Amino acid sequence: MKVIVMGCGRMGEQVSHTLANAGHAVSVIDADPKMLEHLGPDFKGMKITGVGFDRQVLLDAGIETADAFVATSPLDNTNIISARIARNIFKVPRVVARLYDPRRAEIYHRLGLETISLIHWGAQRIVELLTHSDLDPILSFGKGEVILTAIEIPPYLEGHRVRELSVPGEISVITITRGEEAFMAIPALVFKPGDLVHLAVLASAVSRLESLLGV
Numbered sequence: 001m002k003v004i005v006m007g008c009g010r011m012g013e014q015v016s017h018t019l020a021n022a023g024h025a026v027s028v029i030d031a032d033p034k035m036l037e038h039l040g041p042d043f044k045g046m047k048i049t050g051v052g053f054d055r056q057v058l059l060d061a062g063i064e065t066a067d068a069f070v071a072t073s074p075l076d077n078t079n080i081i082s083a084r085i086a087r088n089i090f091k092v093p094r095v096v097a098r099l100y101d102p103r104r105a106e107i108y109h110r111l112g113l114e115t116i117s118l119i120h121w122g123a124q125r126i127v128e129l130l131t132h133s134d135l136d137p138i139l140s141f142g143k144g145e146v147i148l149t150a151i152e153i154p155p156y157l158e159g160h161r162v163r164e165l166s167v168p169g170e171i172s173v174i175t176i177t178r179g180e181e182a183f184m185a186i187p188a189l190v191f192k193p194g195d196l197v198h199l200a201v202l203a204s205a206v207s208r209l210e211s212l213l214g215v
Contacts, residue, residue, distance in 0.1 A: 001025070004061045004092075006052035006082050007073030008035040011098060015070055020044040027061040030073075052082040058090065068094040076100050145203055148174075153195040154213055163187040165197070165212060170205035174198045 001024045005016045008030035016039060020026045026045030029052050030036050036047040050057030052073060063069070069086035071079035076099055083097040139148040157165065162173045162185045173185040177196040185197070201209050 001067045002062060002065060003027070003068045003070065004029065004058070004063055004066050004086070006030075006069070006071045007079070007098075008032075008038060009072060009074055012070070012072035013038050015072060016045060017043065025062075027066075029057060029061055052078060053085050055085075058085070063090045063092065066090070066092050068092065068096075071095075071097040073098075074100070147201055147203060147206070148198060149201060149209075150196060150198045151213060153191045153193075153197055155193070157191050157213075158193050158195075160191055161187065162189045162191070165191075165199075167205065167208065170202045171209050171212075172200045174200055 003019050003024055004027045005012050006029045008028050016026050016028045020043060027048060028036060028039060028045060029048045029050060031051050033049045036049065039047060048057060048061050063086060069083065069092045071082045073079050079097040083095050086092040087095040165173055175182055175198045176185050178192060
């Protein structure tokens with residue numbers, strides 16, 4: 001995959017190294033050449049000094065054939081302008097923009113842009129840890145409407161079937177890890193002692209899951 005990363009702060013640097021080390025072709029853009037130096041001499045991708053929404057800079061980075069564009073500069077407006085140019089003008093298939101102000105996320109979602117807001121994610125994660133610590137949320141999706149969690153099956157559910165822990169539209173058992181083996185959960189599967197279960201749960205249904213699990 002050919003990826004352009006605009007902004008070489010801590011996030012941009014980490015994303016760039018991770019993608020490059022995984023074998024992807026990465027071009028990194030930053031207006032400050034000193035920021036590009038943080039990538040180090042062993043970085044396998046391209047380093048381009050310039051403004052992330054300048055047409056020639058984007059062309060030099062290979063945007064005409066890019067599969068993805070990531071905007072991670074410290075400025076929301078710069079990220080969104082660059083992301084919209086990548087998506088609307090150069091038709092890059094996958095575009096993601098970092099946002100510092102989570103209140104703008106809905107607006108940009110309507111424009112067809114995927115956004116990441118660390119402030120919103122961090123706040124949601126803190127609330128989850130404080131209010132539902134027994135369930136140990138692993139990931140949040142969307143704006144936190146759905147969470148992924150894991151729990152060891154309590155003794156009173158041993159011998160019961162997956163369908164008994166599922167609530168359509170609210171709680172879904174996704175996988176079961178038994179010993180060193182993991183497999184997809186099916187409704188008729190029977191829980192055994194020591195099963196580690198991963199579930200997708202609506203945030204509004206977490207209390208219901210807690211009741212089902214007796215936590």
